[in-house]
Amino acid sequence: MKKKVSLKDIAQEAGVSTALVSYVLTNKEEKARVGQEMARKIRKIAQKLNYQPNHLARSLKSGRSDTIGLIVADISNPFFGHIARTIEDEAKQHNYTVIFGSSDENVDKSGDLINALLNRQVDGLIVIPAEGSEQQIRNLKERHVPFVIMDRPFPGVDASSISINNAGAAYEAVKHLLLAGRRRIGMIAYKTGLHHISERRRGYTQALSDYGLEKEKRIKLARYSHLRDDIRKAIGQLMRGKQPADALFFATNSLAIEGLRYISELGIRVPEQLAVVSFDESEAFDLYHTPVTFIRQPIPEMGKAAVRLLLEHIRDGDRPTAAICLDAELVIRQSSAKK
Amino acid sequence: MKKKVSLKDIAQEAGVSTALVSYVLTNKEEKARVGQEMARKIRKIAQKLNYQPNHLARSLKSGRSDTIGLIVADISNPFFGHIARTIEDEAKQHNYTVIFGSSDENVDKSGDLINALLNRQVDGLIVIPAEGSEQQIRNLKERHVPFVIMDRPFPGVDASSISINNAGAAYEAVKHLLLAGRRRIGMIAYKTGLHHISERRRGYTQALSDYGLEKEKRIKLARYSHLRDDIRKAIGQLMRGKQPADALFFATNSLAIEGLRYISELGIRVPEQLAVVSFDESEAFDLYHTPVTFIRQPIPEMGKAAVRLLLEHIRDGDRPTAAICLDAELVIRQSSAKK
């Protein structure tokens, strides 16, 4: 790469010190009482040489990089992509840049990522934590790194977080299925200890028991690493016997998409034979022969809130933590129509 | 944020100079002839204090940031998300980090992004260029910034690029429709001068004329900014009259998804009444009632190739440019079945 133009080059050309150039180009001429003539000259030279400040050097001096680190599970998953996009936009509004990394739901990768981002001197982190990364989060807290957890708060950790009312949303979804006349409602979730998923399970369970159906609980779990096989097995189990499920509630969109693939293969009719509701949005839900009822998370609001809260933490290291909880919306379509 | 541990802190604790600490921690003890005893002591202290090198300072000194910049159109679009993911993984393999930004298919944003990334001293760029950003690319070349163009090469610019055989893939897709007995094949593409789209159009046109159907050309264009409306209008036009289209070829997945939504609304039967083929992959294509035939781009290979080529350019500023062109694969499913 061609050598970049530095303050020194401009200073040389103008016959002055780099300090003066710096004062002018950072608009501190008043304070530094730079001559108008000279200020104009410096600016002209800077323009001519196409000077671009070296952000690294500036950061080193100032201790601020104007960069935030984002850790998601997998940037190729549209849910996280969408989050990343809103964070990017909101960050840009505040003159921040985003560095990201995918943890792949893996604790070790997550730890490496956190370190890599911190070494690059990010001013703060937005983390969608992987299972088992609780200790890493505590560690951030101890080190007084400004950070915000998104999507998956840890109940035992006092940290700022942006999340949705997972239990409530799941409750509404299941209630909706019940009101549609379904009684044997299965749920397929990830096999994980992450709080957002347990909450969704809790909402499901609560709804069933509020309707006197606690005996009808049918939760099946799938491993992130064996998604396809586990889902097929789960659906196989739920649909077999004389009392097959008449509704399925999926805890995330990836579970639903994989599940619907199999349901189509099996020739199960939706919604006549089986109603379907899923957490999260997906383009695939629109194109399914009967558009899928789903729970829409307010992703743009979540992203904006995350960035704003993080910036407050960055600006004020002592800002008390805040757990922001937003509401999700049940979007009802044909896949959960009455029997 | 708590003050970070620096070389100075370690040096102080060990009672030596920072230079010595640096030699040890960068494994240059041999060269610098550091005593074994001392090396061990320094390493122990570093561990105890949990020293993490300041990447910014290192980069400032070395002139290398071990960071590559990625510019996509929109990270929330799964196609770009997928690309970003493979680039991230491949970069990590080589100890590089990725900073990204979404251009929104907008020249001004693209320019701002390029500058923002370069100011942050990225070692190189991978760019999926927006329409009209040709001059920005030329400018990169002039400034000797190492970069690789992905997905959308500019025919008039001598730059390294990774792309696919767009015309060939489109040709195969249309040929496939012709062999399936379709004769009134419409195409819906973006209204853009970007080469990859023109190439797809060229492939379509070529296939028609090779089969003696040049008169049957029906290309409709949609604006990125008015996707929904333009597609509805286009499909409306293609399907009306006594010679409605019996097949549709979509130039990208977002066009297809929007198009299929409307096709479902209109109650048009696929594939009986209308065969459908789309460029690019999508989960939605699997869940469509008749799984959609599509052209699969080799995204993982493209991402890997892009990173590798970029790293070669970074290592050797004089490396001649290379235009790598990969083949895409037509995945045939029911949406394009014989009439």
Place this chain on the structure above:
DNA sequence: CTTGCTTACTTAATCGTTTAAGCATATATT
């Protein structure tokens, strides 16, 4: 004509790291 205030700059230290060059001291070679 000395003191003090402006104005318009420069000097120099600093951020954290790297690395060539220098400087003692000890040991080996002739």
Place this chain on the structure above:
DNA sequence: AATATATGCTTAAACGATTAAGTAAGCAAG
């Protein structure tokens, strides 16, 4: 004994920018 070599460390400059503190010249006031 004089010289060379090896060993183990320190010094200091550099990367590019920021900024407090210093300086020099001009001018006004006492």
